[in-house]
Structures are given as C-alpha cells and as structure tokens.
Amino acid sequence: MASVAWTNIGELATADSSMGEGVLGLLTDAAVVAEDGVITWVGPAASCPAADEMVDVGGAAVIPGFVDAHTHPVFAGERSAEFAARMTGTPYAAGGIRTTVAATRAASDDALRANAERLAAEALRQGTTTLEAKSGYGLTVFDEARSLVAASAVTDETTFLGAHVVPEEYAERPDDYVALVAGEMLQACAPHARWADVFVERGAFDVDQGRTILSAARDAGLGLRVHGNQLGFGGGVSLAVEMGAASVDHCTHLTDDDIEALAGSNTVATLVPGAEFSTRSTYAPARRLWDAGVTVAIASDCNPGSSFTTSMPLMIALAVREMGLSPAEAVWAATAGGAASLRRDDVGVIAVGRRAHLVALDAPSYVHLAYRPGVPLVAHVWRS
Amino acid sequence: MASVAWTNIGELATADSSMGEGVLGLLTDAAVVAEDGVITWVGPAASCPAADEMVDVGGAAVIPGFVDAHTHPVFAGERSAEFAARMTGTPYAAGGIRTTVAATRAASDDALRANAERLAAEALRQGTTTLEAKSGYGLTVFDEARSLVAASAVTDETTFLGAHVVPEEYAERPDDYVALVAGEMLQACAPHARWADVFVERGAFDVDQGRTILSAARDAGLGLRVHGNQLGFGGGVSLAVEMGAASVDHCTHLTDDDIEALAGSNTVATLVPGAEFSTRSTYAPARRLWDAGVTVAIASDCNPGSSFTTSMPLMIALAVREMGLSPAEAVWAATAGGAASLRRDDVGVIAVGRRAHLVALDAPSYVHLAYRPGVPLVAHVWRS
Numbered sequence: 001m002a003s004v005a006w007t008n009i010g011e012l013a014t015a016d017s018s019m020g021e022g023v024l025g026l027l028t029d030a031a032v033v034a035e036d037g038v039i040t041w042v043g044p045a046a047s048c049p050a051a052d053e054m055v056d057v058g059g060a061a062v063i064p065g066f067v068d069a070h071t072h073p074v075f076a077g078e079r080s081a082e083f084a085a086r087m088t089g090t091p092y093a094a095g096g097i098r099t100t101v102a103a104t105r106a107a108s109d110d111a112l113r114a115n116a117e118r119l120a121a122e123a124l125r126q127g128t129t130t131l132e133a134k135s136g137y138g139l140t141v142f143d144e145a146r147s148l149v150a151a152s153a154v155t156d157e158t159t160f161l162g163a164h165v166v167p168e169e170y171a172e173r174p175d176d177y178v179a180l181v182a183g184e185m186l187q188a189c190a191p192h193a194r195w196a197d198v199f200v201e202r203g204a205f206d207v208d209q210g211r212t213i214l215s216a217a218r219d220a221g222l223g224l225r226v227h228g229n230q231l232g233f234g235g236g237v238s239l240a241v242e243m244g245a246a247s248v249d250h251c252t253h254l255t256d257d258d259i260e261a262l263a264g265s266n267t268v269a270t271l272v273p274g275a276e277f278s279t280r281s282t283y284a285p286a287r288r289l290w291d292a293g294v295t296v297a298i299a300s301d302c303n304p305g306s307s308f309t310t311s312m313p314l315m316i317a318l319a320v321r322e323m324g325l326s327p328a329e330a331v332w333a334a335t336a337g338g339a340a341s342l343r344r345d346d347v348g349v350i351a352v353g354r355r356a357h358l359v360a361l362d363a364p365s366y367v368h369l370a371y372r373p374g375v376p377l378v379a380h381v382w383r384s
Numbered sequence: 385m386a387s388v389a390w391t392n393i394g395e396l397a398t399a400d401s402s403m404g405e406g407v408l409g410l411l412t413d414a415a416v417v418a419e420d421g422v423i424t425w426v427g428p429a430a431s432c433p434a435a436d437e438m439v440d441v442g443g444a445a446v447i448p449g450f451v452d453a454h455t456h457p458v459f460a461g462e463r464s465a466e467f468a469a470r471m472t473g474t475p476y477a478a479g480g481i482r483t484t485v486a487a488t489r490a491a492s493d494d495a496l497r498a499n500a501e502r503l504a505a506e507a508l509r510q511g512t513t514t515l516e517a518k519s520g521y522g523l524t525v526f527d528e529a530r531s532l533v534a535a536s537a538v539t540d541e542t543t544f545l546g547a548h549v550v551p552e553e554y555a556e557r558p559d560d561y562v563a564l565v566a567g568e569m570l571q572a573c574a575p576h577a578r579w580a581d582v583f584v585e586r587g588a589f590d591v592d593q594g595r596t597i598l599s600a601a602r603d604a605g606l607g608l609r610v611h612g613n614q615l616g617f618g619g620g621v622s623l624a625v626e627m628g629a630a631s632v633d634h635c636t637h638l639t640d641d642d643i644e645a646l647a648g649s650n651t652v653a654t655l656v657p658g659a660e661f662s663t664r665s666t667y668a669p670a671r672r673l674w675d676a677g678v679t680v681a682i683a684s685d686c687n688p689g690s691s692f693t694t695s696m697p698l699m700i701a702l703a704v705r706e707m708g709l710s711p712a713e714a715v716w717a718a719t720a721g722g723a724a725s726l727r728r729d730d731v732g733v734i735a736v737g738r739r740a741h742l743v744a745l746d747a748p749s750y751v752h753l754a755y756r757p758g759v760p761l762v763a764h765v766w767r768s
Binding site for chain 2: 080087126280311328372373
C-alpha cells in the first residue's frame with residue numbers, strides 16, 4: 001500500500017480541538033490522506049492532494065476508530081443465567097468471576113484465543129480499532145500466562161490482571177495469593193504484558209495488597225492500571241493517583257477528594273457505562289469529572305459477568321443519556337480519551353502523524369451515535 | 385418456493401407458553417418446517433420431516449421476527465441538533481414535532497417513501513419482520529394522505545395520525561383542526577390506513593377531542609390506537625379502554641386506576657422504552673402492568689424527535705434493565721406482545737399456521753439480547 005485519500009467527508013470529527021470546532025475539532029467537507037498507514041494530510045476536500053487510492057465516503061460523517069481501553073476478552077463459557085437472575089433480583093457480586101475462572105482453566109489455549117479473536121472481530125465491526133485486553137480468569141501462574149498469550153493474538157495492549165479476585169483455593173490465605181501474584185505469576189506474565197491491573201474493591205483486594213502488586217509490576221517494567229471505586233467508595237482512586245497509574249477504571253462512587261486527586265494527576269478516569277447498565281448500578285459522575293478537568297475515557301469493560309458488550313456506540317449513548325456528557329464529549333472520551341488512558345499518541349485522533357484508523361458512519365454526524373441508540377451505524381472501518 | 389425446514393436450532397423461543405418452557409415456550413434441539421411461507425410443523429430436530437430446502441442454523445437460538453407495533457417512519461429531515469441540546473439541558477416538548485412537519489411538507493413523495501423504506505430495511509436487518517407505520521408529520525389533508533401512501537410501501541399496518549399535534553396554522557383554533565381530522569382528512573386517509581391514532585396529551589389533544597376523532601375513525605372502519613400518558617398523568621389510557629382501542633402507547637405515567645382499567649380490557653399497553661431513553665424520561669411501569677395481567681408490548685417508537693431508533697434488541701435490553709421485565713418477558717413483549725397490539729394472529733409466534741418469520745441469533749440463547757446490549761446479534765432474518 002502506498003497513499004490513500006478519503007474524500008467527500010461530510011463531517012470529520014478529528015477529536016483534536018485545535019483542528020476545528022469544539023472538543024471534537026469538527027471540519028466539514030473534509031478529506032484525509034495517509035501514506036503507509038500514517039496520516040499525512042487533513043484539510044478541506046476541495047484542496048485534497050492526489051493519492052494512489054481515492055475513497056469517496058459519500059458525504060458521511062467520519063470519526064477516529066474507537067479506543068476501547070478496558071476489556072476482558074480472554075475467557076471461556078458465559079453467564080447469561082446469572083445475568084437473568086440478577087435482572088430479576090439477585091445483586092451483582094465480584095465472586096461471580098469465579099464461575100468464569102473454572103471454565104477458563106478448563107479451556108484449551110486455542111479456545112481462549114478463539115474467544116478473544118471472536119470478540120475483537122465483533123468490536124472491530126463496530127468501529128473499535130484499538131483494544132486493551134486483560135487476563136484475570138486464570139488466576140494460576142500457568143493460566144494467567146497463557147491468557148496473556150491469547151490476548152497478545154488480538155492486541156499489543158495486554159494487561160496482567162492476576163489480581164482480579166482471590167481464587168477459591170486461596171480464600172483462607174489471601175496474602176499468600178498476593179505474594180504469588182507479585183512474585184512468580186508476575187515474572188511469568190510480564191513478558192506478555194504491557195500493563196498490570198489490580199481490582200481494589202471489597203471482596204477483591206485492599207489498598208495495601210494493591211500497592212504491593214502494583215509496586216512489583218512497576219519494578220518489572222509494566223505500566224499500571226487500577227479497577228477502583230466500582231461497588232462502593234474506597235481507596236482505588238487514591239492508590240492509582242499515588243502510584244502514577246495511567247488509568248483508574250469504573251469510578252462509579254467518587255468523593256470530592258477523589259475527583260480533586262484525579263484532577264491534579266496524570267491518571268485518566270476510564271468509565272465503563274456498560275457495567276453500570278448490566279449490573280443496574282448508578283452511573284459514574286462523568287459530568288463532574290469532566291468539569292473538574294479530569295481526563296475522561298469511556299470503555300466497554302467487555303466481560304461475561306458484568307458487561308458482555310463490545311459496543312462503543314452504546315457506551316457513547318449511555319454516557320450521554322446517563323452520565324451527562326454531551327455527544328461530542330462522549331465521542332472524544334471513546335477515542336482520544338481512550339488513547340490517553342493507554343498513553344498512546346498514535347491513535348484516537350485524526351491528525352498528521354497518527355495512524356489512519358478511520359470509521360465512516362451511516363449518518364451525517366457523530367451526534368447520531370447517541371441520537372440513534374442501538375442502531376448499527378458503523379458503515380466502514382479502516383485500520384491500516 | 386415449496387417447503388423449508390430449519391434444523392439444528394439450539395434453542396427455539398416460540399413465544400407460545402403452551403409449546404414449551406416458560407412464557408417463551410422454549411424448546412431445545414428443535415426444528416421448524418414451513419410450506420409456502422406458513423409454518424406446518426414445530427418439534428424436536430431429531431424427528432424433523434424432510435423438506436425441499438434444509439437450513440442448518442448451527443445450534444443458534446431462533447426467535448420469532450420482532451413485531452414493532454409503533455413507528456413513525458414517514459418524515460423528512462432529522463433533529464440531531466435538538467437531541468444534543470436536550471441532552472445538555474433543554475427538556476423535550478411535543479411542539480418539536482412541528483420542525484419535522486415543515487420538512488415533511490416540503491419533501492417529495494419519493495423522498496418520503498425512500499425514508500420509510502430506508503428505516504424499514506434497517507429494522508428488518510435487526511430482526512423486525514412486522515412494522516406498524518404512522519403518518520402524522522403532514523397534518524394537511526394532502527400531506528397526511530400521501531404520507532399514508534408512503535407508509536403503505538413498507539407495511540400493511542398503516543396508521544392515520546392526523547391528530548399527532550395541532551399544526552401551527554390552527555394554533556388559535558384547535559377545534560377547527562379536530563373537525564378537519566375527523567372529517568375531510570379522515571375521508572382522504574381511510575382508504576390507505578388500517579388504524580387511526582390520537583396523541584392525547586397536554587400540548588396535543590384532550591380527551592374530548594380524542595373521542596371525537598376516534599369515533600369518526602371507527603365509523604370509517606378503522607381500528608383504534610392511542611398515544612397516552614407519555615408526558616404526564618392524563619386521560620389517554622381511560623379513553624383507549626372506553627373506545628376499545630387495540631393499544632394505548634407510551635403509558636409512562638399510570639395511576640392504579642389506569643392499570644386496573646387496562647387489566648380489565650382488551651387493550652394492549654405498548655411501551656416504548658426508546659422514547660424514555662432518548663428524552664431522559666422515567667420508564668413505564670412494565671413490571672406492575674405485567675403482574676396485573678395487562679398484555680404488554682414493547683416497540684421502538686422510531687421517530688426523528690424522541691426516539692430515533694429501529695433497534696428492537698435495544699428495546700428488549702432497556703425493558704429488562706429499566707422496566708423490570710425478565711429477558712423472557714421482554715422478548716415475548718417484542719414478538720407475541722407486538723402481534724397482540726396489532727391484533728394479528730399470524731405473526732409474532734412460532735407455531736403451526738403462523739407465518740415463517742424467523743430470526744437466528746449469533747448467540748446460544750434469546751437471553752443474550754439483554755445480556756449483550758448494543759451488540760448486533762441478529763445473524764439471519766427470514767420473512768417469507
């Protein structure tokens with residue numbers, strides 16, 4: 001492949017406010033040119049340079065490919081019966097993860113990889129061009145390492161989540177499990193992971209346990225992420241800020257101090273409205289976070305227990321309906337915000353030097369992603 | 385076409401409780417046979433009779449095609465800017481309809497039909513095999529009649545909704561508009577419509593005006609439907625029951641008396657969670673209605689102002705998450721319930737004598753429609 005030009009873009013959402021109108025940096029009647037998969041030119045369609053291949057998008061809206069910075073696609077089995085029970089009265093609890101752990105341990109490497117590939121392909125069809133993928137349903141040295149190998153088949157953004165929950169065999173001696181995660185398991189997994197993550201929550205790991213694991217992971221050269229403040233108030237956010245984590249995810253229950261700490265940090269708040277939808281939770285205070293100056297991302301949290309969706313368009317609709325973001329802010333959070341959550345400066349924005357990951361919508365404007373909830377609007381996806 | 389057999393159905397949701405387990409009448413390892421588009425046999429895959437064409441659905445779940453009993457697909461223009469403003473603080477008001485009325489009057493017959501066809505095709509791809517379609521953005525004798533001609537291009541379930549809102553030119557003399565709707569407009573429209581509908585709501589029509597129009601429509605041979613109790617408590621439900629309407633739609637704000645009246649009637653409560661999602665309204669009390677013995681349908685209310693979606697899968701997910709229906713009840717309401725709302729005994733259920741309108745899911749169970757929100761799970765649609 002040499003050069004490609006996308007022309008006749010009715011509305012181009014660059015996700016860079018310096019390039020056009022509003023937070024999404026909107027341009028109308030625009031064009032984009034890329035060479036060898038990297039954007040080399042963005043501007044008015046009328047002055048688009050020639051390219052080897054010309055793609056006329058027919059006046060459609062074009063946005064950056066979604067950056068889904070929080071998914072758990074490596075697992076076996078499903079939990080639709082648990083979901084149905086929860087919807088008729090049984091509350092969500094982190095312990096349900098253990099059901100999937102048993103199925104995952106029993107599955108072959110091929111089955112784990114096939115499941116991750118199936119979900120990554122499903123996500124790509126819906127416009128997700130960059131995907132973070134966690135382990136966390138193996139919870140042994142062997143099963144976490146092979147989970148990360150499976151994750152590596154679909155993305156470079158792999159995350160070691162041995163500290164997802166304490167497995168049943170360690171229920172009576174959780175500190176031994178923490179030592180395993182921070183020791184032998186980390187050593188086995190670090191070669192296959194870019195990130196480490198800890199679920200800091202009642203029923204999972206406390207702040208001191210989280211700090212032990214994240215410190216060891218940092219020493220092993222991994223970037224840090226935290227699951228925090230999902231099921232109640234707690235120390236996940238403050239631990240993430242203290243450790244300089246790239247992201248703290250969920251953030252459903254935040255104090256004013258949590259928001260202030262995030263605003264003064266480089267830690268992104270990655271919100272996961274799908275989990276709040278599917279567990280019938282309250283929603284994270286995205287409006288307050290945004291107004292406080294926190295960098296906000298939204299992600300799918302795709303997993304078989306609390307959020308079995310890959311749909312970033314639905315995440316956008318929920319962020320608008322339930323979290324008080326404007327459609328423009330929600331699309332920014334699903335693209336540029338996701339890139340910030342993964343500390344990536346090569347995706348999530350349509351600008352010179354970034355990868356040409358583009359999504360054309362069957363709609364005249366990005367607003368339709370929230371205005372037309374549930375409708376498959378992703379018409380074409382280009383991921384060079 | 386002669387006979388077709390669908391075999392290797394992992395889970396068949398018939399939507400007839402007499403045929404299998406639960407409200408959806410579930411069968412496992414099932415098959416369905418149809419001749420000339422009408423179902424002639426339903427039973428275990430192992431004893432499936434031979435047919436001219438054999439379709440192996442690969443163990444997937446199969447459900448009846450959705451029956452979307454409330455849509456407004458005949459219009460021109462869109463209102464994404466109004467939507468974005470509403471999501472950042474401007475409340476929904478019925479008067480916004482007038483924006484679409486102006487665009488619709490200015491549009492050609494071909495443009496109106498093309499818009500309806502585009503939305504019907506979009507709905508079909510998402511599993512909707514029977515669609516009701518209303519007029520209501522013309523609001524002149526000429527424009528209502530041609531709107532119904534456009535609606536007739538996509539469905540036989542056409543509904544005359546001249547009484548959608550009082551157009552601006554009649555704002556000072558609404559009773560003259562009621563007389564027009566019940567007189568000349570009805571006469572022009574009745575040949576193209578199966579149903580008549582009235583929007584009984586503050587800002588639209590009161591109960592006496594609604595009764596006048598519905599009485600005239602009944603005399604003209606049309607079946608009756610009512611938009612009621614959407615924006616507040618009111619007389620829409622009681623008028624629908626009094627008139628023997630097939631359905632009263634929205635039902636967001638109901639008194640105990642309203643629910644009791646519905647339970648003692650043949651009027652279906654057609655709930656439209658998409659409108660409640662996109663106007664940030666409270667949700668209709670589906671759980672209370674169902675438990676009181678009311679027949680409940682769910683529909684998309686597809687329209688450019690308050691619910692611009694054709695996604696029955698998302699309506700199911702919302703009915704479960706927000707309205708307290710179980711996944712089985714929600715799927716029933718989207719299929720058999722929709723058929724009841726349209727007083728149809730030939731669609732909405734997979735049983736001998738019904739049309740072979742089948743949907744195969746990219747999932748092992750109908751539960752996934754709620755468990756996997758936003759994910760396009762409709763793999764194949766058959767509408768004979």
